[in-house]
Amino acid sequence: MDTFEDIPIGQSPSQRTRGGFDSQTGIYHSLVQLGDGNKIPTKANLDTATFVMSQFPKLDQAVSKVAFIDTATGHQVTYSQLQRSIYSLATGLYHGLGVRKGDVVFVLSPNSILYPTICLAVFLVGGVLTTANPLNTKSEITKQVLDSGAKLAIVAPSEAHKLVSTNVPTLLTYRPENGDELSVQELIDCCEQMELPETRSTQSDIAAILYSSGTTGVSKGVLLTHSNFISCMTLLKWSTYKMSADQDVFLCFLPMFHIYGLAFFTLGLLTFGATTVLMQRYDFKGMLEAIHTHKVNNIPAVPPIILSLVKHNKGGYDLSSLRRVGSGAAPLSKELVDRFRAKFPWVHLRPGYGLTESCGAATLFLTHEEAKAHHAGSGKLLPTFCAKVVDYETGAAMPPYGEGELWLKSPTVMKGYLGNEAATAATIDSDGWLKTGDLCYFDDDGCLYIVDRIKELIKHNGYQVAPAELEAILLGHPQILDAAVIPLEDEEAGEIPMAYVVRAEGSQLSEDQVIQFVASQVAPFKKVKKVSFINIIPKSAAGKILRKDLVAQSKQHVRSKL
Incomplete structure (x- = not known):
């Protein structure tokens, strides 16, 4: 049976870092191979x-x-x-x-x-x-x-x-x-x-x-x-x-x-x-x-x-x-x-x-x-x-611990989006790199760390705040069952972090207590400024928070008070 062969890029494997990073190309390579008995078949007539x-x-x-x-x-x-x-x-x-x-x-x-x-x-x-x-x-x-x-x-x-x-x-x-x-x-x-x-x-x-x-x-x-x-x-x-x-x-x-x-x-x-x-x-x-x-x-x-x-x-x-x-x-x-x-x-x-x-x-x-x-x-x-971590402002490929957008290349990457050439071109570049939209970094061992979705970063007074970081802190509170953080428009700061919180049964946790709990663990620009208590956090079937639903809910709440 025909087999898929890895195509070497840039330095030879022996010249890469222990985490698979190629400093000449800015590309991270997989540290493992399938082996001869597990090659991907490339026989054309195969469904x-x-x-x-x-x-x-x-x-x-x-x-x-x-x-x-x-x-x-x-x-x-x-x-x-x-x-x-x-x-x-x-x-x-x-x-x-x-x-x-x-x-x-x-x-x-x-x-x-x-x-x-x-x-x-x-x-x-x-x-x-x-x-x-x-x-x-x-x-x-x-x-x-x-x-x-x-x-x-x-x-x-x-x-x-x-x-x-x-x-x-x-x-x-x-x-x-x-x-x-x-x-x-x-x-x-x-x-x-x-x-x-x-x-x-x-x-x-x-x-x-x-x-x-x-x-x-x-x-x-x-x-x-x-x-x-x-x-x-x-x-x-x-x-x-x-x-x-x-x-x-x-x-x-x-x-x-x-x-x-x-x-x-x-x-x-x-x-x-x-x-x-x-x-x-x-x-x-x-x-x-x-x-x-x-x-x-x-x-x-x-x-x-x-x-x-x-x-x-x-x-x-x-x-x-x-x-x-x-x-x-x-x-x-x-x-x-x-x-x-x-x-x-x-x-x-x-x-x-x-x-x-x-x-x-x-x-x-x-x-x-x-x-x-x-x-x-x-x-x-x-x-x-293969992967690249690309600074979304300069376009530079980032070395280990440098944050940027995760780009991927593999035979598993999609062909494109149905009937949407513009979205396809914006997501897959001419060299076949898939732009994931996720903010990430790799460490020296080649381990990937996802920080958050780039589009979901909260822009507060020129700083960027990752909702996932604040959500992790909130979930550490013994009286909080679930939580989600979204951007709330603010005239002075641009956006402020707002938390939606699901309290444990019988809990009387207050907004101020939640705000203080987070404030004690983060830099001042990351502080949660507003808290709303909710019965359930809306999520997709895959478990991802539906932030757009919460953003719409927060805007509706603001309009109702005007």
């Missing part, structure tokens, strides 16, 4: 589904090896059953519903044991996948369906009403009671004996259009190719082998429509032959029950869930099987990391970093020792990745 299924356990193992367990029903799917279902559904999509290569298929469903079958069948038949959050409104759904040009929608029965006005044909994930609509399972059953024509995509073809969360602006359709996914799956399989055992059990409560859930659970873990326990949606008690019941070893999580484990776990569940907790979507504070490790000393906490535009991959800690040695770090560059 994501074919690649993923080629990594399934061998036939004698696939018959008994469980791929997914549904926590709600206890239903299990083996790898051999999964493979048959994928082929049958792909055949049904082709013969029964007329899906052809390049047709966009819109998927709207909570996590389901059928979700991986649906996604891989769409890839196998040559379709283009686009997924959405079931919590999205009818207008948001309509906008995505029209923007993506979807030809078919596969939807949970409870969400079907949101697509009526689009006039797009729909296939239900399952048939409701007293219903007569066609469902995914029925299509699988009726097409088991049919042949699937050769409709495979090439690696350069678009595999998915995934819409960014829109936490700071208008949501855009990220174009990911089969090559992007295949590269990412190779990296995930390699890193999972490095960190996990063959019999490990993973728990999925993150949404499968999001790049984190899609890349890791729907696709990535299948290349490792792992068993995944699947929750329809996240709830804290359900997560603890699943760990207890199924002896779960691994949880890829997000910071709010890690915070919940630290603050809310009151016991009663056996969590001793837990060995690894990964974290992504937003940076972890040193204080939260320390509290987690103090409470769960036997669990390896391994933060990582990725974004939709890089197919969810970029940095990761491969060992517990590395993670412990770099508090609040987000891991080291994965194989095939």
Whole structure:
């Protein structure tokens, strides 16, 4: 099989710093390589589904090896059953519903044991996948369906009403009671004996259009190719082998429509032959029950869930099987990391970093020792990745500890944004560097530290204040369950930091007490100037704070007082 080869840039590896920094080019290089047995395939006529299924356990193992367990029903799917279902559904999509290569298929469903079958069948038949959050409104759904040009929608029965006005044909994930609509399972059953024509995509073809969360602006359709996914799956399989055992059990409560859930659970873990326990949606008690019941070893999580484990776990569940907790979507504070490790000393906490535009991959800690040695770090560059830290005012490439915007280059980087050449040009430069919009720095060991989103920095009297830093301090207060910091317009200072705080039950914490708590730990220009108490911090499905919602709320509050 053809393989991807790293192309050396600038100095030879022996001339770079121990952290992989090349002083001549300003480029940080990955310190690890995939090795001969794990090269990324570059065979042109290869689609994501074919690649993923080629990594399934061998036939004698696939018959008994469980791929997914549904926590709600206890239903299990083996790898051999999964493979048959994928082929049958792909055949049904082709013969029964007329899906052809390049047709966009819109998927709207909570996590389901059928979700991986649906996604891989769409890839196998040559379709283009686009997924959405079931919590999205009818207008948001309509906008995505029209923007993506979807030809078919596969939807949970409870969400079907949101697509009526689009006039797009729909296939239900399952048939409701007293219903007569066609469902995914029925299509699988009726097409088991049919042949699937050769409709495979090439690696350069678009595999998915995934819409960014829109936490700071208008949501855009990220174009990911089969090559992007295949590269990412190779990296995930390699890193999972490095960190996990063959019999490990993973728990999925993150949404499968999001790049984190899609890349890791729907696709990535299948290349490792792992068993995944699947929750329809996240709830804290359900997560603890699943760990207890199924002896779960691994949880890829997000910071709010890690915070919940630290603050809310009151016991009663056996969590001793837990060995690894990964974290992504937003940076972890040193204080939260320390509290987690103090409470769960036997669990390896391994933060990582990725974004939709890089197919969810970029940095990761491969060992517990590395993670412990770099508090609040987000891991080291994965194989095939290069990075630059670019000063967003001068454009200079920054050495270790110099702050700037993180730029990435890798075969996992997206092709661009759907129908938006201007946004694509602003995000990917002519040399293929992806500008992430994240303020960061690397240390001497090549570990990445995310400071905050550049667009979210608060400009106060000429100083720049990172909301994430203040949020980490606020979360250290014993009476604060959650917090978010936003910029509030100010006539004299330009912007001032304002905190939204969720108090613990029964707490009478006051605005002045919060302000003083932060003021005692930061420079004067970083002080929180205003506090508003709130029941819940709005967050995206990936756990990112929806600051634009809080900014709008603060402006509405100001207007109401005028």
